[in-house]
Amino acid sequence: MKTKLLFLGALLCLLVSTPLYAQKTKKVKQKEMKQIEVVKQPEVKIVPKKKRVIRGHIDPITGEQHNTTTNNSTDTRITIPVKKYRKIEFVDMPLLIKGTAKRNSEVNVTITTTYKKYGQEITKRKNINKILTNNEGVWGGVKIYSVEVDEADDKVTHKITAERVENDNVVGNTDTVTVYSNPKEITSIKITDPESNLYQGAKVTSPITVRGRAIKGHTVEIRVQTGQKTANNYNQSSSGSRLIKDWTPVSVNSQGRWSKQLNTGKPKTKNGRAPQSEYNLTILVRDKDNPSEVKTLWLRR
Secondary structure (H helix, E strand, C coil), X not given: CHHHHHHHHHHHHHHHHHHHHHHHXXXXXXXXXHHCCCCCCCCCCCCCCCCCCCCCEECCXXXXXXXXXXXXXXXXXXXXXXXXXXXXXXXXXXXXXXXXXXXXXXXXXXEEEEXXXXXXXXXXXEEXXXXXXXXXXXXXXXXXXXXXXXXXXXXXXXXXXXXXXXXXXXEEEEEEEEEEECCCEECCCEEEECCCXXXXXXXXXXXXXXXXXXXXXXXXXXXXXXXXXXXXXXXXXXXXXXXXXXXXXXXXXXXXXXEEEECCCCCCCECCECCHHHHEEEEEEEECCEEEXXXXXXXXX
16 A cells, blocks of 8 residues: 555656656757857859960060960961951051961962052052961061052052962961051142243243143143233233133043143234243143142243
């Protein structure tokens, strides 16, 4: 009997203490969870791998840096003048040409120059063959003076082509660059013959043949009067000038040349003598389409 009472007492104590222990354990766990700090994970940024930059040589003239040609590169390129798209690129003279190609190879360059002179189309070609590339694949760098044009109606066009050759045969691609330049002088009406003899040379006699240059297909006009007049005052009425022949049309041929024979007569006398102005002649020439530009020639007869 006594043993049963002890067993029941122990069981009762166990039943009472179990909820209390569970409650205490729950509070401890809640307290521990509150003490735990949540640590945020840092954001991961993906950094792209940078491409390797190939450094090339610095041009001593232009200061530009050019990529070095790799061993496997066989393309032929013109790097100077720089190719411009949708833009008219004017260059100074002398013309500087440089490029790249396969290392230790040969490059042929052709420069085709086209322009108009007095309306006539003119084409010139200059070939520079077997230009050697160095160990970096760079060729050229020579200044070319011979492609400069002395006189033209307008801008001058230069088409530059470069090709790599092996045993005189073209290999690979052809690169082309087109640029423009200004001539030394823009063409205009010219009186080429005779030269003025106002201060020296033999006197002229009538008739006088005058020759010159102008735009082909155009019409020039010639005026002859006595005295020494200029393009600015030839039309001013004065006692020092007498009109011999007013503006007379003359056609310009397909080569941009014109000529006209002028009958100037003899000096007009008064009381048996001719004034000094009668011995001087002024010949004026202008383009019918551009009458504001007048060329003059002074002659002594």
